[in-house]
Structure formats: structure tokens, C-alpha cells
Amino acid sequence: MSHDHTTPGHDAAHAGEEGGHAPSTLRGYMTGFALSVILTVIPFWLVMDGVLTDPGATALAVLAIGAVQMVVHMVYFLHMNPRSEGGWTLLALIFTVIIVAIALAGSLWVMYHLNVNMMPGHLHDMSSM
Amino acid sequence: MSDTHILHASAAGGPAAADASRFIVREPHHPENGTLLGFWIYLMSDCLIFACLFAVYGVQGRAYAGGPTGAQLFDLPLVAVNTAMLLLSSITYGFAMLESQRGRLRPTLAWLVVTGLFGLAFLGLELHEFHHLIGHGAGPGRSAFLSSFFALVGTHGLHVTFGIVWLVTLLFQLGRHGLIPENRRRLMCLSMFWHFLDVVWIGVFTFVYLMGVLP
Numbered sequence: 001m002s003h004d005h006t007t008p009g010h011d012a013a014h015a016g017e018e019g020g021h022a023p024s025t026l027r028g029y030m031t032g033f034a035l036s037v038i039l040t041v042i043p044f045w046l047v048m049d050g051v052l053t054d055p056g057a058t059a060l061a062v063l064a065i066g067a068v069q070m071v072v073h074m075v076y077f078l079h080m081n082p083r084s085e086g087g088w089t090l091l092a093l094i095f096t097v098i099i100v101a102i103a104l105a106g107s108l109w110v111m112y113h114l115n116v117n118m119m120p121g122h123l124h125d126m127s128s129m
Numbered sequence: 130m131s132d133t134h135i136l137h138a139s140a141a142g143g144p145a146a147a148d149a150s151r152f153i154v155r156e157p158h159h160p161e162n163g164t165l166l167g168f169w170i171y172l173m174s175d176c177l178i179f180a181c182l183f184a185v186y187g188v189q190g191r192a193y194a195g196g197p198t199g200a201q202l203f204d205l206p207l208v209a210v211n212t213a214m215l216l217l218s219s220i221t222y223g224f225a226m227l228e229s230q231r232g233r234l235r236p237t238l239a240w241l242v243v244t245g246l247f248g249l250a251f252l253g254l255e256l257h258e259f260h261h262l263i264g265h266g267a268g269p270g271r272s273a274f275l276s277s278f279f280a281l282v283g284t285h286g287l288h289v290t291f292g293i294v295w296l297v298t299l300l301f302q303l304g305r306h307g308l309i310p311e312n313r314r315r316l317m318c319l320s321m322f323w324h325f326l327d328v329v330w331i332g333v334f335t336f337v338y339l340m341g342v343l344p
Contacts, residue, residue: 024223024226024227024230025227026227029220029223029224029227030220032220032223033216033219033220033223036216036219037216040209040212040213040216040334043335043339044205044209044212044339046339047205047339047342047343048205048206055343055344058343059340059343062335062339062340063335063336063340065335066331066332066335066336069331070328070331070332073219073324073327073328073331074328077219077223077324077327078321078324078325078328085165085166085169088166089166089169092166092169092170092173093173095173096173096176096177099177099180100176100177100180103177103180103181103184104180104183104184104187107184107185107187107188108184108187108188111188112188
């Protein structure tokens with residue numbers, strides 16, 4: 001897979017494989033790009049044409065597609081795989097995703113309840129959560 | 130492994146010279162692994178900065194303070210063009226990486242220049258949008274929504290700016306020294322940085338722009 005060209009110079013041959021880095025291939029990049037274009041066009045189409053009448057459903061769909069697109073970029077452009085650097089990059093990524101999820105979900109949850117419970121009535125209407 | 134190479138070089142002389150030079154080329158790969166993992170951990174910490182800014186936007190994104198809303202301000206066709214610029218710059222950077230793996234310097238440089246131009250187009254459109262917003266009284270001081278919007282999108286734009294500065298620097302380094310192992314390592318790091326910014330932008334256009342215009 002890494003040696004699709006005939007006579008690579010020896011350091012060119014090592015550039016891809018040493019340290020468990022998946023070698024980049026044209027097919028990989030083009031697959032990632034095609035998937036990425038599709039996953040970008042769909043959410044813009046959903047929102048701009050108002051395909052789903054329910055805004056909540058649209059928001060969920062857009063978020064889900066965005067998450068899938070992030071994974072596509074991670075795999076095809078950032079060459080994320082369980083073997084690179086002996087698994088340490090994936091471990092760092094999982095750790096970060098957990099922290100990010102806690103920070104995001106925690107902030108939204110706590111601040112939403114602060115808004116609902118602490119604000120005087122008339123301010124509450126204005127904040128329109 | 131390295132011991133046998135050194136023994137070969139000192140004992141056999143002539144024919145082993147090629148072996149010894151290969152040994153010299155191979156050696157920098159060990160620090161390279163450390164650099165790439167270290168750079169990945171930097172990117173993950175950068176990810177936490179963006180997570181905080183996303184959280185702020187998530188909390189304040191609907192606090193309009195009687196001012197303009199996302200639905201009134203955001204120009205989705207412009208955002209779509211912007212997204213296309215960044216996506217195209219990602220794939221052209223990929224082409225530059227492929228050329229560098231084949232050891233071809235000039236095509237690598239050419240694709241890097243194309244990547245930089247797409248990056249500049251992205252920045253230009255973003256600055257145009259900011260200028261437009263501020264000109265219409267929707268600057269960062271107008272409401273909590275706009276403060277968090279400018280903080281998040283501006284931080285991403287700053288990252289792209291420094292990515293372009295780095296890219297231009299790398300162009301000069303490549304032009305002077307060619308595809309030496311150090312420059313390959315730098316190319317790899319900038320590749321991670323550039324694609325990482327693209328991943329963050331997915332979050333921005335999804336969470337800020339697309340969800341921001343929903344009622």
C-alpha cells in the first residue's frame with residue numbers, strides 16, 4: 001500500500017511507515033475529500049432550504065453530520081489510527097474528547113439551570129433560552 | 130542495529146560507506162516520533178481552548194441583549210464559500226504531502242503555495258464578514274452573543290493567520306534546504322495543524338452559523 005510508486009529513495013520510503021504513521025495515499029485523501037464535501041453540503045442544504053420543518057430536528061441532524069465529518073477528517077486527513085505512535089495519539093485524543101464533552105455539556109447544563117432558576121421573571125423572558 | 134552499522138563502516142571502509150550514510154539518514158526518525166506526538170498533544174490542548182470558547186458561545190449564543198440575532202446577521206452563502214476555501218486548502222495540503230513523500234520538491238512547493246492562497250482567501254472573506262458586521266453596529270461590544278461569536282471565530286482566524294505565517298516560513302526553508310528530514314518533520318507538523326484547524330471549522334460552521342440561524 002505504501003509502495004505504489006516504483007523506486008522510492010530510501011528516506012522517502014521511510015517517511016510514511018516509521019513510527020507507525022499510516023502512509024498518505026492519493027486514494028485516502030480523495031476519499032476523505034469526497035466524504036467531506038458531501039457531509040458539508042448536506043447540513044447547508046438542510047438549513048438553507050429548510051428541508052426539515054422542525055428546527056430541533058434540523059439542529060440534531062446538523063450536529064450529528066458535523067460529528068461524522070470530524071471523524072472523517074481525523075481518519076483521512078489527520079491519519080488517526082490505533083497504531084500511530086503506539087496508540088498514544090489515540091489515547092490523547094480520547095482523553096481530550098472526554099474533557100471537551102465534560103466542559104461543553106457541563107457548562108451548558110449548569111448555565112441553563114442558572115438562567116432558569118436564578119433570574120428574575122422579566123429578565124428570564126429576555127434571555128429566551 | 131546502530132552498533133553493527135558503525136562496526137561495518139570502520140571495518141570494511143569503501144562499500145560500507147553507503148550503509149553509514151543510510152544510518153545517518155535514519156537516525157533523525159527517533160526525535161521525529163517524539164516531535165509528532167508532542168505536537169499532537171499541543172493540538173489537543175489547543176482543542177481545550179476551543180472547547181472553552183465553544184462552551185461560552187453555547188451559553189451566550191442566544192443572549193442578544195435586544196440586538197441583532199444570528200438569523201439576521203449570518204450570510205450562509207458566504208459561510209459556504211468560506212468552508213469550501215478551507216476544505217480545498219486541506220486537500221491541496223494533502224497533495225503537497227503526497228509530493229513530498231515522493232521526494233519531489235517543486236510540486237510540493239507549488240501545492241503549498243496553492244494551500245496558502247486558499248488560506249488567504251478564507252481569511253479575506255472572514256475579515257470582510259467582520260468588517261461588514263462591525264460596520265452595521267454588530268461589533269463584539271453589542272451583545273454577549275456577538276462577544277462570544279467574535280472570540281470564537283476570531284481565535285480560529287488567528288490560528289489560520291499563524292498557520293499561513295508558518296507555511297510561508299516553511300516555503301523558504303524548503304526552498305533553501307530541500308526535503309531534508311527536518312523539513313519533512315515540519316511539513317508533517319504543519320499538516321496536522323492545518324487539518325486540525327479544518328476540524329475546528331467544522332465545529333464553527335455547524336454550531337455557530339448553521340445552528341445560529343435556526344429559530
